[in-house]
Amino acid sequence: MIEVITARCPQNHPCPAVHRCPVDAIVQNGYAAPSVDSDKCTDCGQCTYMCRAFTEQ
Ligand code: SF4
Numbered sequence: 001m002i003e004v005i006t007a008r009c010p011q012n013h014p015c016p017a018v019h020r021c022p023v024d025a026i027v028q029n030g031y032a033a034p035s036v037d038s039d040k041c042t043d044c045g046q047c048t049y050m051c052r053a054f055t056e057q
Pocket residue numbers: 002020021022023024025026036040041042043044045046047048
């Protein structure tokens with residue numbers, strides 16, 4: 001399961017992982033820390049290579 005560690009996100013830019021996710025599971029409102037839709041996420045791990053805010057639990 002992927003979790004976003006909010007404290008690791010500077011929340012000052014568009015999340016580059018949003019477009020990397022193959023199933024569009026990452027949602028970001030404005031520049032806020034993104035969230036992962038666990039119903040869509042397949043645990044592929046791509047986002048964890050993009051940013052250390054995404055962690056595999
Ligand atoms: S693990 Fe894969 S499917 Fe899940 S949020 Fe990250 S990029 Fe998307």
